[in-house]
Amino acid sequence: MSTSALACWSQTRRTCKQIGVTLADFEQRQLDGKTLLDIRRTRRLDRVRIPHTMAEHRETNAEMRSRENLRTFIRVSQQTLQQVFDELRNRWAERPGRTIQNLDLLREHAFQRVAGPMRRLEIGLSKGLSKSLSRVGLLGEELRAKLELLWEYLQNGTLGPILKTLNSILGSLADVFGFAEVLKEFKENMEVAVDSLGPEGEPITIKLGLLPSLI
Numbered sequence: 001m002s003t004s005a006l007a008c009w010s011q012t013r014r015t016c017k018q019i020g021v022t023l024a025d026f027e028q029r030q031l032d033g034k035t036l037l038d039i040r041r042t043r044r045l046d047r048v049r050i051p052h053t054m055a056e057h058r059e060t061n062a063e064m065r066s067r068e069n070l071r072t073f074i075r076v077s078q079q080t081l082q083q084v085f086d087e088l089r090n091r092w093a094e095r096p097g098r099t100i101q102n103l104d105l106l107r108e109h110a111f112q113r114v115a116g117p118m119r120r121l122e123i124g125l126s127k128g129l130s131k132s133l134s135r136v137g138l139l140g141e142e143l144r145a146k147l148e149l150l151w152e153y154l155q156n157g158t159l160g161p162i163l164k165t166l167n168s169i170l171g172s173l174a175d176v177f178g179f180a181e182v183l184k185e186f187k188e189n190m191e192v193a194v195d196s197l198g199p200e201g202e203p204i205t206i207k208l209g210l211l212p213s214l215i
Contacts, residue, residue: 057127113179
């Protein structure tokens with residue numbers, strides 16, 4: 001077996017581990033000059049196709065750092081939005097309506113959609129995904145600069161700049177990963193609820209403690 005073929009199988013083994021199948025579950029076929037590995041029987045997935053050429057793109061150090069920073073951003077975004085929701089629920093008290101129940105439902109569905117993209121970013125960036133992230137300014141130095149701005153606002157704790165920066169990054173990420181649009185919509189619905197509280201009481205602040213380091 002050639003070196004490139006060995007590299008492909010090595011990548012395929014890692015992918016199998018991620019999606020919960022084994023190499024014995026695959027059969028090989030040709031399509032448009034590419035070798036596809038189709039799953040004969042599945043456990044959690046209905047049907048998965050993995051191009052035999054997926055290992056041809058080798059990640060650069062910048063791509064590796066970017067996908068790890070994106071994973072960190074997604075986790076921090078969830079923690080931030082969860083904290084806003086918890087504070088909003090505490091302050092909503094006995095107000096009429098089902099605002100908190102509906103926000104909780106939107107939160108649950110938004111957070112559930114995060115798992116798939118997180119796994120994809122853990123596996124690695126394909127050439128196409130890397131190009132898409134670069135196109136929306138979420139790769140390399142551009143991504144790090146945006147996240148460092150968000151980190152500064154998070155350390156300060158003031159809600160307004162935090163939500164505006166989250167909105168900007170999630171909006172760009174939504175052009176690549178659909179889940180980001182759902183997360184952004186949940187954030188926007190919470191903003192409306194926060195505004196409806198009025199000026200009474202202390203403003204909501206974010207306190208995440210020590211933030212994870214960017215690489």
